Amino acid sequence: MTPMRTLAGLAIAAAAMTLAACGGGSGAAEGDMALGAPEGAKVTVVEYASPTCAHCAAWQNNTWPAFKAKYVDTNKVRYVFRELPTPPAEIAAAGFLMARCAGPDKYFDVIHELLANQAEWQSGAISPRASLVKTAGGFGISESQFQECVTDEKAVAALEKRVQAAVAAGVTGTPTFVVNGKTVAYTGGEGPPMPTLEAAIDPELAK
Template identity: 50%
Template sequence: MRSLISRVTVVAALAAGLASCSPKSEAVTADDMTQGNPNAKVVVVEYASASCAHCARWNAEVYPAFKAKYIDTGKVNYVYREIITPPNEVAAAAFLMARCAGKDKYFQVIDSVYRAQEQMFQTGQFREGLLNVAQSAGMTEDQFNACVTDEKALKALNDRVEKYSKEAKIQGTPTFVVNGKKVGDEGGGERTLAQLDEAIAAAAK
């Protein structure tokens, strides 16, 4: 795990003072992890980090109701985009592992990482915590090790993070964008279901 630090790009685009989203950043690509209706009129993009405590809290407290109301009903196309925040090596390893698990298990793995996050932070046993998540998703320890040290996959992750951070002007996580418009202030942060309701209703008109 620690060896990842030297290879993880810290994205400078997270600095303050950046403007609003550019429309091109909201085009859904094959690299994106999505849920819901790909043909929905409303696209909700969440820029989040696997090592972000605010993201974990939103995942636990708001996401279940959001999923039931909008994803499961096909009202939105939900897009999850990866951003790296400290500890950078933990976020990177979690995302690499989730992608290795496959698109059908990606969100299950991210959810498990969020649920394990507090204990990992308290104990400092990041590798052990992530390995437990990997094994619960059906990966062996050898597969986990190969996954989180895959240089090609790490470069692809860094390229995505840099691209989205620059194009969408991400200043904090989580940041929610509905049809190209940020929800709430520019700095990012947890958003309530009511705030997302309002943004989605406006976008659906």
């Protein structure tokens, strides 16, 4: 679906993650997609995630609605989503590229749909590409447009740059959450539950 150069670049970046130091950053980065409060907000919450990450899908299903209602819809925090493809990297990369092609107003809807549809291709009920094309169609992107989107060299290069930035920030897995520059520690693989996020966010809001 994407040029071999792209897949090789993503694989190198993924391998480099194992050598990176722990940590992460919440300062503004090129290509950031955000919801909630504007840039410069008192509290910024960054999530590094991937549409092929099962734990990311579980966090979206179980925690995102409450997090969104309490912090994003009320503009209490600036929520930033950063792209970090996980295996199979070519599927994750295609999903990110498609979300970008859908436009800023549909980006998060596409990402959430990809996460929600993850189980269908993981179960073998449908091929990953067919699942991506189906999702694209739901947002008005034809199959030919999808193909153009995921092979656009400039878009691919920009994605590679974002992946490299995540690696440089020391992010070692998904989902990773960073609140005002501090990585949120949590147990289990799904991602931090609401009480853990509240413990990290609410004291920052109270400052």
